[in-house]
Amino acid sequence: MEVKTSLLDNMIGVGDMVLLEPLSEDSFLENLRNRFDHNEIYTYIGSVVISVNPYRSLPIYTPDKVEEYRNRNFYELSPHIYALADEAYRSLRDQDKDQCILITGESGAGKTEASKLVMSYVAAVCGKGQEVNKVKEQLLQSNPVLEAFGNAKTVRNDNSSRFGKYMDIEFDFKGDPLGGVISNYLLEKSRVVKQPRGERNFHIFYQLLSGASDDTLKKLKLERDFSKYNYLSLDSAAVNGLDDAASFRTVRNAMQIVGFMEDEMQSVLQLVAAVLKLGNIEFKPESRCNGTDESRIKDKNDLKEMCELLGIEQSVLERAFSYRTVEAKLEKVSTTLNVAQAYYARDALAKNLYTRLFSWLVTRINESIKAQANARHKVMGVLDIYGFEIFEDNSFEQFIINYCNEKLQQIFIELTLREEQEEYVREGIEWTNIEYFNNAIICDLIENNQNGILAMLDEECLRPGTVTDETFLDKLNTICAEHQHFESRLSKNSKFLNDHSLPHSCFRIQHYAGKVLYRTEGFVDKNNDLLYRDLSQAMYKATHSLIKQLFPEGNPAKVNLKRPPTAGFQFKASVGTLMRNLQTKNPNYIRCIKPNDKKASHIFTESLVRHQVRYLGLMENVRVRRAGYAFRQPYEPCLERYKMLCKRTWPHWRGPAREGVETLMVDLQVPTDEFSYGRSKIFIRNPRTLFFLEERRRQCLEDLATLIQKIYRGWKRRTEFLQLKKSQIVVAAWYRRFAQQKKYVKIKSATTMVQSYTRGWQARKLLRELKYQKRCKEAVTTIAAYWHGTQVRREYRKFFRANAGKKIYEFTIQRIMQKYFLGLKHNMPPMSPIDKNWPARPYRFLDGVHKELQRIFHLWRCKKYRSRFTEEKKAVYEEKLEASEIFKDKKALYSSSVSQPFKGDYLEISKNPKYQKLSSAVEEKVLLADVVNKINRANGKGTARIFLLTKKNVVLADQKTGQVKASVPLLDLASVSVSTLSDGFFALRLKQGSASAIKGDFLLSSEHLIEIITKLHRTGATAADQDQLNIDISDEFLVQFKQDKVCVKFMRGAARNGNSVSCKRKNNRLLEVWVPTTA
Ligand SMILES: Nc1ncnc2c1ncn2[C@@H]1O[C@H](COP(=O)(O)OP(=O)(O)OP(=O)(O)O)[C@@H](O)[C@H]1O
């Protein structure tokens, strides 16, 4: 939950002096002290912040505090510098008003700290991001660099700013920092060569010697010991709470962040070292023959080292320290320098070197931090200028510093006191004037162009003739004597003639912050700010690029005889520019107060504070504020800002803005004494009323924001919905289209299919018809063609070439055949049927014919041969043929019988008287008569018998007697068995039961076996009504001998009696016949 606090909550004293009651200087101081004692160092006077330096760190600058003050109204929380920073930042960001934060107060009052707090606050609350953070970091880190080179320990402040600084921070429209521009004002350069007692030179010298590494120091030709350097005061070299070594590291780091290159840092340090070396150069007098004194450098070592550091030729610089060349028109006059002048030249060079280096640093930082974008910038300026100073011994610098403070005070008066009161009058607000001291008169005393002190000084400096500080004072005494704020012993104003506090060589000015006594010594010199041209030319000759860059006037090509503008003139001009710049911006004041002179915490020296309160015009400030109004605003922006608080003015007010504001106030029921209507502005008396308005506005803005959000969300959702709906319709349309398209494609393809089938069917039908017609036509054509062809061929055949081929072919074939047949005729083979010769085939195509002719010829030849046969011979051949049918390839004996003629009657039985008896006994014609061996079954031996075959019987008779032993009718023969071998054995097998069978079968052997069997077969076949005689050809057969059956077995092998067949009885049942293999 947000914690609601207010300025009035837990208040110590009063947070805003406007609320102080009763208001007096004492109560004012008491309030300050009270708050200071309770660590409340900030107090408001309206929108002005009074800051009392606590001289110790307070836990009020934490990030939590930043968050607490962020975006809160100025008067909402207890006074804080953050509230002012926040107010300034927000009005810059939200109201587009350029801002400036003016921090004033005397030295050590906390201005620099305050400026850093403001910057860090703004950095913390503004935008974030890589680029923005870099810019912020660079802006913040520019402080340590400038402080190292521009701050020094003084008796009033250990970290006193010895230059004025005004920094413009630039923001874009979002309030993000873009960059910045730093302006520096008059560095107190005299400090480089001489420091008042108890003070130090600029921090950087001590930081360099304490913090740099041995190596760096060696390179810079420096020693760590401060006492080695004339320019460094020793009595306060070490400062409590200041760690120079650590600061050096911080500075180097900061330089890196800001964007200094390593070589740039090195150059800067070389220049710092060169200044230290320069301080060590000492001179001694040397009298010349013309009586004048001349200076000589005592020990040239430092000079040498310095020259080495800066790349300057030693002799050049040595000469520049000894001579001064004055150029006037076309003349060049060179004079020698005495020791004092040499020292003066040395110090002038050191001071110039250092100031120019400082200015270069500012320029270099500006280069880094300058805003990149060209867009319009909003600007917040932070002014941290050296505070008002009153020393015992005040010189030109103090005069300048105090002049600047005078100007700032004037701005303050202008904007807060005078301007405010004038505004009331202008606006017609009832107002009782409040007296305040306007320091314009002091400013005039100093800066008036005719008779102002600075103008006098310039006049003196430019005046020919002898010009000294005394002449300048004289002039002042004459011109300013009458001025009520100018005091001098020698002035015509007799008031001060006896004022011993005012020395003769001094003048005093009654500043707004008090009287300050200025010693005129050095005024002319410092204002002239002269650096002998010889020295600047020597510097320009340096090879060190930075040095060369710092002394452009040393360029001999650009010799300018015009005097450069004086320091006072320059300062006045830059202060003038600054003031004009500040006036264009919305001012925010931080008035710093120093509570004590001891830089101590918890000490509140009342007199000191009272003095500051007085000269700062704080009491007047409160009075004006109390009498006046806390807030004012022109009607238009006021109406614009608060119009949403009233229904009648929201959203548009049509009438004049003032009436709108009046309506608004009435509607909001703001008490009438809380505000007044001016001519162009409304004046609100109390901050509370403003808070009330702001709070109502905030609430209203929240409501409006909610309303806008609501409408926007509604609009967004509705737009989204409509878009969705639109999209849905589009999608649906597309989908429907797609579906219909698909359906259409389907229907189309189906239709096409049906169509194609129908068309196909029709086409096929047509095709068939056409084909039929075509065929008919073709048939007709073919028939006609054939018919015509036939006709034509018939008519023209004789003329056809094609027929010629056939004819030739036939003719050729005829000729070939003729030749072939004639050839065959002449080469006919012999008529013997067994002759195998036949002429060779002349043509392959006649192969079949040739073979057929051969076969026919053979058949014919055989027929011819047969036709020559007689009946007898035919019978013989028939027998032979039959023999062949019976035995060929069945009995081995057959082949030997082929060539033997079948004689039949080998015994010539009818003729041989021996067989007369036998012949008569056999009545029939003997077909075959031969001697056979009848095999004895008992021993296998043969007995010769005459074998006779007639047409009906087979007769066996005794060979010697011719007695018939057996006569077997052919009808009784069942079969004849023979072997397959070449033997002559054969068995006549008788039919079972026949009369002949009683004696058994006959086993016989004959040399004419083939003939006997053939004839037997033939005869048997021709015998009436009987089946053909069976002839068994087998190597084993049974022979019936009476009752016994004997097996006759034929075997190949060697017989006992040589080459003849042998028969042997093996046992009762077996007769073995051995047939020789060769037989
Ligand atoms: N808000 C603060 N909190 C703590 N210490 C502070 C604060 N403001 C100032 N100081 C202390 O006071 C010292 C002097 O402050 P600062 O340097 O800001 O003075 P100044 O007004 O800038 O003086 P000068 O005009 O000499 O530059 C600081 O070094 C610091 O120690």
Ligand SMILES: [Mg+2]
């Ligand atoms: Mg300061």
